[in-house]
Amino acid sequence: MQSLPGLDGQGxxxxxxxxxxxxxxxxxxGDALAVIDLTGPSRRDVSFAELGVMVDGxxxxLLWRVQAGDRxxxxxSQSPLCLAAHLAIWKTGAISVPLFKLFKHDxxxxxxxxxxxxxxxxxxEGAALLGDLAEAWMADEVGLDGGPVDFADTGADDPAVLIYTSGTTGTPKGALHGHRMLTGHLPGVAMSHDYLGQQGDCLWTPADWAWIGGLFDVAMPALALGVPVVAARMAKFDVAECQRIITAGHVRNVFFPPTALRMLKAADAQIDGLRSVASGGEPLGAQMLDWGREALGVQINEFYGQTECNMVASSCSASFAPQAGCIGKPVPGFEIAVLDGDMPTDGEGEIAVKRGAAPMMLGYWNRPEETAAKYRGDWxxxxxRGVWEGGFLRFVGREDDVIxxxxxxxxxAEIEDCLLTHPAVATVGVVGKPDALRTELVKAYVVVKQGAQVSAVALQDWVKDRLASYSYPREIEFLEALPMTVTGKVIRRELKARAMADQTSGLNRK
Incomplete structure (x- = not known):
């Protein structure tokens, strides 16, 4: 394996x-190309020097109002301005908080x-979404006159970015990361793109930069490695627009979420000129990898990680052949174990990452107990859940109820909380139901208050207006009662089993 950025000669x-x-x-x-901006009517090339002027402005x-540690x-959306905003916040020693344009008020x-x-x-557009929730600063109206601003004297462990999880075991938690986070992503990003940084490389993803996958698997590593990054907006993934962006931006390296790959495959799309394609978030399977070699002309490299510690395992076709159904090998610098209780095992168990990894979070924001619960000793x-197969890590499933x-x-939990604010809803349970295109779709089981009436469409609109538009329940089934524990908690595994049975029998209750 070649040397990787972010590591010394001993890995x-x-x-x-x-x-x-x-x-x-x-x-x-200086004048080297930093960003290829395709968000306007024509292509605009932004150099590192130009980006730096935006950052200083x-x-x-910010220095008039912000101190070190302020959020x-x-x-x-994807744009040079988005990059400049984060870089400017870090330059002042403050903490950036990525937010998504598809988020609604709640x-x-x-x-x-x-x-x-x-x-x-x-x-x-963002100011309209914010309303009176926070003070909106029009980043595109900030003046660029004046000299350079000094970088704050920050340490590797000083807080830099607060990225919220999707709330898999409760309300979303803020994963607080230090300035070492970017260095920690570099080896995995380089591996997943068959050693990113080759002559002519140019990186793009359809994933929004509000998420760790867009911001730290693509945008910031590209800048750190001197690889041009393409900024292009797609409200929804569109195959033809994807092909246009790749052509217009001379893209050679892409991070495609699995759903984007499935949509490309369903459209019988062919894309030429790519050097590397990386994908992460869920396993692809042998059939998708075979399709990638034929339609994209490359071996898709799968990788694995999460908001709390990302890019910890990856495939790298330039160094080793993939193993179908596996998500790669540990990225150098990381120690990964599959735990049975407190001990590593060769069998199936919980995937764990050893403390000391550079992209590992400092902790959950203001949640010391949940931070402590995230660790078991040094792990x-x-x-x-996962299992080792000949040095490769195979993903088995999730121990929580994430969809x-x-x-x-x-x-x-966040969707359930939202539905419970509807005046007609008594109780609700939300699970994932298998879906060929989306992997899973959100399904809600709802018990309506006595004497109340409400339609599935009304409840779907209720969630759409308050949460992210992708998280509304695409199916709603009304029940007389939900399965509950003696302490009043919904037993999601029983609802999950019901959804699986409906999938098998072809039922779709609304």
């Missing part, structure tokens, strides 16, 4: 004591309230 983490992710991304590249404005939201309110975010860098628990739909990890 150990190479993390300086003083480190700032903003400096990493803007380090002395935003940083100057600043970023509610912007989803934004929970994240802004929990994090204590008072200022959000956004645009007119960070993923909540996923994986169209590449998004969706926690049922």
């Amino acid at each position: 150990r983490w190479d993390i300086p004591a003083r480190l700032n992710m903003g400096r990493q991304c803007l380090s002395q590249r 935003l940083a100057r404005a 600043v939201g970023v509610l912007l 989803a934004l309110a929970s994240r802004l309230g929990d994090s204590g975010t008072k200022i959000v860098l956004t645009d007119a 960070m628990l993923t909540g996923d 994986t739909s169209s590449g998004y990890r969706i926690g049922p």
